[in-house]
Amino acid sequence: MTLSELRWFRGLEHWRLVRKGMACGRLRRTAQRPAWLVGLDRSLWVRVLLCAGFTASVVALSFWRQQHSTGCLWLLALLVVLSSLLLLYLELPEVFRSNSQLGLVCGSMLVNVLISKGVYVWTLQHQQWELRDIYFYVPTAFAPLLVTVLLGVRAGVYTVVATALTAALLVNQSLILLALDLVAGCTGVYCTRNARRRRDLLWAGVAVGLAGSIGGVLFGWASRTSQAYLWQEALLSVLSGIATSLLIGTFLPIFEDLLGAQTALSWVELADLNHPLLRRLMMEAPGTYHHSLMVANLAEAAAVAVGANPTLCRVMAYFHDVGKLTNPHYFAENMVPGANPHDSLSPSMSALIIISHVKEGVDLALQHRLPRPIIEAIQQHHGDGLVYYFYHRAKRMSEDAQVGRQLLGVPGSDSGVQEGTFRYPGPKPQTKEIGILMLADAVESASRCLEKPTPQRIEELVEEIVWQRIWDRQLDECGLSLKEIWKVAARLSSMLKTAMHSRLQYPKQEIRDGGSGQSAKRGSGSDSPAARSTSASR
Incomplete structure (x- = not known):
């Protein structure tokens, strides 16, 4: 079957599903260049x-x-x-x-x-x-x-x-x-x-x-x-x-x-945070917006360490998660404490929503005519990696169901959990800048889970994430050598240590109460109005 016949068949199948109410009439945008244009260029x-x-x-x-x-x-x-x-x-x-x-x-x-x-x-x-x-x-x-x-x-x-x-x-x-x-x-x-x-x-x-x-x-x-x-x-x-x-x-x-x-001049212009998509991200998904800013700082510093394009890395980081604008409250950084919408969903449905932010991001990027390198960063910054949390949850539920059937003597076998259902569509990062973005994104997200971010724990976290990406072969096609990967890891560790250092604990301040000669210590246990007023004013 030729490529044109295959496209015609898919279009007919999509029309049939829409008629039956099993699919929506929306056609998702694609980031592919027209075949005739690619052929003309080559x-x-x-x-x-x-x-x-x-x-x-x-x-x-x-x-x-x-x-x-x-x-x-x-x-x-x-x-x-x-x-x-x-x-x-x-x-x-x-x-x-x-x-x-x-x-x-x-x-x-x-x-x-x-x-x-x-x-x-x-x-x-x-x-x-x-x-x-x-x-x-x-x-x-x-x-x-x-x-x-x-x-x-x-x-x-x-x-x-x-x-x-x-x-x-x-x-x-x-x-x-x-x-x-x-x-x-x-x-x-x-x-x-x-x-x-x-x-x-x-x-x-x-x-x-x-x-x-x-x-x-x-x-x-x-x-x-x-x-x-x-x-x-x-x-x-x-x-x-x-x-x-x-x-x-x-x-x-x-x-x-x-x-x-795209030139360096274009990337500097796109780094303006007043871009309509970034302003939407700031208003509708503030947690994702702050995450993107942090990833931008990490990726830019890591790019300088290995001679990649730092401005391109920063701009890619700004836009890499814009697809979360479609369902912002389904992502951890935007959730209200105590309200997790995934509790009422199956693991496969939750994984589908998480994975869809890549395709939604490509769609938004094409609508706003963002350059191709940014679209590729949105597509590739997760590679074909595994949504491990929901995959592990699905496996645990499947094992529990299998044990329950055995205890009740109910016939039937569990076909198991399909790993492909919980993987991003890819492709893997194809450039050094996107490889750096993948590591910076994963490290920044994981660092939020550290309860006591000591320098040693930060180094161990970064090293663990880098090894995971290497063993999962996510960095095989981006052009980063092992030496450069560990340079990136060292720079990410250094930046995180600086950003997450603990502050000094200041001594409590004594406050004189008028002319009575009495004093009150400023602290969480003081109930005096003066203490509360002074604490609020600082």
Whole structure:
């Protein structure tokens, strides 16, 4: 049976159950990307067309006006482009195999080279302005800045080298331009590697402009160019760098949506606690809200210890339990003392309600258009782990029922409790950040049960939880090594010890009662109005 036939059959079966009143008409949202979009992003033919189009465009630019033309310039351009694509395939295969990311790299490089060549041709047409070398002072760092912010430092460095080589070849075969583009591009990559705010992009543009202008001025002095023109062109270089950063800041959200990529700037924006879902969580499930804040602090600190993305871990922790908004009072942190709704439910029904918060969370995340990494964190932060409390309760009830039947001589056998009924749907954590979130979530929840949280008990608790996740093979697919897992455990223990330390017991304060010379000790056993008033005011 093909995939389309299977979907049609499931849709028909769902419609039949709705007609019989055995299912609701609601269709749950799914977090899966459309199959056609995934196929387009991985298509070999699309990749071939992108590479061919990029190569043809660069070769065509080699025929655009050249002052000192080399006879086989087009052949040199062809060799440089093919070598660049081969280097991309060898060093960044994940970028090369994603057509969206490959299109971003090739497109931004083409824009960079086109600007450089365009400015060069313009200077040839306006030689009477004595600005023949102005293209040295225009550090077109558009491609390095954009690629670094979206795809990371390694992709940004590759873009710097490939763009500088191509531009220097097509623009008058200038080694000076090659050096200036390398300096400006590397400066841009360095300044945007940890960009967390929009203004960081602006300062990166200023740094790129200054780097290009300083290099240009030095080369100008060496070639004895007039100082008046040098300072004008240096100022133009700084303005060009600022304009580049503003352009990237303006169009960055569009590129994020097209690529489905999220930057550090996006995670900082999502960490705002005024998000509608987080405000609902604060009002409707305050216990879950406080739990999420604590998990966020633990996960962020643990991520720093192993070199993962701390901001991403914090944002994931904020939203990982939003599915509890559907039935908040069924979860321990939101229950009113003395009222447990699970007392009137069977263990399997209770487990179903607990497990459903994952699917409900995915549904809410899709409604609010949260990024895919957050949706994956909601799906995977429990892996396919066991809801042990209700599973143990179900087994105990089943054993008691079996003993009762034997005592009464009632025939029949117990089929036993199906473990799969009490497991989360999964999948297991697929990234380091989600693996850290799983451990932080479990440790924070379990730490609330400690009656006397001494440092030794906290360490034992964290170690026990980590071993449980390892033996249950929940961390096999997240990419965390054993060394990193125990680094995470050590950081979680340290954070919990700090958060749960016991306070000093202060001595009781004596309170003078007016002018009678009598004194009363402040404490729980004092019934004097003065003592109660003083105690309430502190």
